[in-house]
Amino acid sequence: MTRRALITGITGQDGSYLAEHLLAEGYQVWGLIRGQANPRKSRISRLASNLSFVDGDLMDQASLVSAIDTVQPDEVYNLGAISFVPMSWQQAELVTEVNGMGVLRVLEAIRMVSGLGGSQRNDGHGQIRFYQASSSEMFGKAAETPQRETTLFHPRSPYGAAKAYGHFITRNYRESFGMYAVSGMLFNHESPRRGAEFVTRKISLAAAGIKLGLQDKLRLGNLSAVRDWGFAGDYVRAMHLMLQADEPDDYVVGSGAMHSVRDAVRIAFDHVGLDWQEHVVIDPELVRPAEVEILCADSHRARGRLGWRPTVDFPALMRMMVDADLEQVAREHEYGDLLLASSW
Ligand code: NAP
Ligand code: GDD
Numbered sequence: 001m002t003r004r005a006l007i008t009g010i011t012g013q014d015g016s017y018l019a020e021h022l023l024a025e026g027y028q029v030w031g032l033i034r035g036q037a038n039p040r041k042s043r044i045s046r047l048a049s050n051l052s053f054v055d056g057d058l059m060d061q062a063s064l065v066s067a068i069d070t071v072q073p074d075e076v077y078n079l080g081a082i083s084f085v086p087m088s089w090q091q092a093e094l095v096t097e098v099n100g101m102g103v104l105r106v107l108e109a110i111r112m113v114s115g116l117g118g119s120q121r122n123d124g125h126g127q128i129r130f131y132q133a134s135s136s137e138m139f140g141k142a143a144e145t146p147q148r149e150t151t152l153f154h155p156r157s158p159y160g161a162a163k164a165y166g167h168f169i170t171r172n173y174r175e176s177f178g179m180y181a182v183s184g185m186l187f188n189h190e191s192p193r194r195g196a197e198f199v200t201r202k203i204s205l206a207a208a209g210i211k212l213g214l215q216d217k218l219r220l221g222n223l224s225a226v227r228d229w230g231f232a233g234d235y236v237r238a239m240h241l242m243l244q245a246d247e248p249d250d251y252v253v254g255s256g257a258m259h260s261v262r263d264a265v266r267i268a269f270d271h272v273g274l275d276w277q278e279h280v281v282i283d284p285e286l287v288r289p290a291e292v293e294i295l296c297a298d299s300h301r302a303r304g305r306l307g308w309r310p311t312v313d314f315p316a317l318m319r320m321m322v323d324a325d326l327e328q329v330a331r332e333h334e335y336g337d338l339l340l341a342s343s344w
Pocket of ligand 1: 013033059133135136189190
């Protein structure tokens with residue numbers, strides 16, 4: 001029987017890679033689509049003829065129950081979120097609703113459609129498996145480096161705090177109702193499909209724009225922040241593997257390599273033969289109220305139990321993104337929109 005997967009956040013970076021991966025694995029893939037004329041649906045237009053869509057919003061409980069009931073999925077991947085951390089200081093309540101309460105709503109929808117509740121626990125047969133997109137932002141001001149599944153959480157943003165709620169409520173539904181519900185604590189992952197507001201894409205776009213003479217300066221905040229960056233195409237494989245394990249559990253997923261924002265700029269500008277120091281301007285407005293200074297993953301559990309391995313290292317990832325942007329920026333009508341999106 002063909003397995004069915006439902007993805008929330010299918011119009012996002014990870015949603016598009018995960019949809020491709022699951023289609024290649026032989027799944028029937030459904031995407032939850034928000035809004036009456038979602039402009040980002042075009043991002044998955046290449047795949048659209050192979051996908052099915054269902055309307056719904058993480059803010060709306062009834063729409064989620066209806067979506068799960070319509071699709072009758074074997075696996076649900078909850079990737080939907082307001083994912084840009086600075087937005088979470090500006091719209092803290094909304095981010096908490098979508099990224100925190102939204103997780104509870106999906107779990108409740110699965111519980112209701114599966115008829116679980118009270119003393120009724122899942123016997124494991126025909127149950128819907130649930131993946132929650134948790135985040136390394138939950139570690140925040142990290143208690144130890146590298147971070148692993150047992151590292152204490154110390155979120156530094158409303159985004160990180162909401163993700164921590166989503167993480168714990170997922171574990172709670174696993175323990176309370178016997179649901180197959182897991183969280184992937186994924187570290188930063190990027191690609192040519194990354195939103196232009198995130199720092200790697202902002203840098204790759206600027207390197208391309210400056211090289212092509214369309215831009216001169218790149219405004220950035222904290223160049224010393226250190227992240228463990230990987231390739232999104234590798235990380236969606238880990239999501240799928242997590243739902244194939246015999247027992248549900250939570251996993252840290254990252255490369256284990258640390259690089260600073262300064263390293264990212266240097267690699268991107270070197271790739272197009274530019275001196276980054278002639279173009280980068282520090283803008284104090286872009287420094288966050290509370291910064292996450294350093295993140296680095298200890299992915300032993302995922303590597304050992306799931307056999308997961310990343311295939312693209314950080315310098316290769318930055319060069320891949322710059323090459324893609326050299327092509328995209330050359331199509332000038334797209335450049336204006338991207339530049340506007342990267343101005344955060
Ligand atoms: P993204 O590109 O920003 O995509 C976010 C998705 O969430 C979009 O499809 C968006 O759909 C959807 N969404 C937003 N609000 C929604 C709502 N109210 N109801 C339903 N869907 C909604 O993010 P991403 O990089 O692919 O990340 C995917 C998930 O992984 C997110 O939960 C993110 O927080 C988490 N995560 C990401 C990383 C990373 O480095 N990329 C690391 C750890 C965790 P619209 O088209 O409707 O806006
Ligand atoms: N966006 C941005 N823009 N970040 C900048 C800039 C800038 O101009 N200058 C410096 N930075 C620094 C930020 O302060 C942060 O320390 C780092 O670059 C990475 O920022 P982002 O690319 O915006 O990603 P993030 O780490 O805040 O969040 C991403 O990764 C999380 C996992 O750790 C997002 O994808 C989250 O959704 C995800 O959970």
